[in-house]
Amino acid sequence: MSYIGNDLRSGRSETYVFTASGDETSVTASDDSRAINYTVGWERVWLNGVLLVGGSGNDYQATTGNSITGLAALSANDILVLEANHTFSVSDSVPRSGGTFDGAVIFDGSIQQKTTTQNLSGTYSTEQLFLNDSYTLTGDITVSGHLVLGTLADAVEAVKAKYPKPE
Numbered sequence: 001m002s003y004i005g006n007d008l009r010s011g012r013s014e015t016y017v018f019t020a021s022g023d024e025t026s027v028t029a030s031d032d033s034r035a036i037n038y039t040v041g042w043e044r045v046w047l048n049g050v051l052l053v054g055g056s057g058n059d060y061q062a063t064t065g066n067s068i069t070g071l072a073a074l075s076a077n078d079i080l081v082l083e084a085n086h087t088f089s090v091s092d093s094v095p096r097s098g099g100t101f102d103g104a105v106i107f108d109g110s111i112q113q114k115t116t117t118q119n120l121s122g123t124y125s126t127e128q129l130f131l132n133d134s135y136t137l138t139g140d141i142t143v144s145g146h147l148v149l150g151t152l153a154d155a156v157e158a159v160k161a162k163y164p165k166p167e
Helices: 152-162
Strands: 011-019 043-047 079-087 110-112 117-124 128-131 134-143 146-149
Touching: none
Parallel strands: 110 128, 117 134, 128 146
Antiparallel strands: 011 079, 043 079
C-alpha cells in the first residue's frame, strides 16, 4: 500500500490526548499532564476523530513546538488528539571514528580507550577513567574519583626493568 504525505524517515511518533473542559482555544498538555512537544510541520491534530487543517487562518496553528493554538472554542468533553512526529538529523552526531564535541560531555560510568597512543587534556570527573596503553597527559589536568594508568602487569614490568635481579 502506498503512503501519501510527509516521510518521517528517521524519528519517532508520540501521541497526546486532551479532553476539553470547555472554551479552550489552545492546548499545551495532555490529560496525563505531559507537556506537548512536536517538531513544527510534523504534527497532526484531530478533534473528535476529524483531522484538522493546520496553518494561519485554518483550524489550528502549531508554530512553537509546545502548543496548539488558534482553535475554535472547544466544548466540554471534546477530545483533541495530537500526533507529534519527532525528527532528528544524523548530521547532529559525532562519527564513530574522529569528531569533535562542543561543550561538556558527561559520561555515566567509565571511559575506556583501546588505542595505543592518545593525548588527553582537560578535567575528568567521572567515577573511573581507565587508560590502557601509552598516553600523554597535557595541560592542566584535574582528576576526581579514580584514575588507573596502565595495568598492574605494566607496573611490574617497569619495576623489573628499573631494578633488575642481582646475579
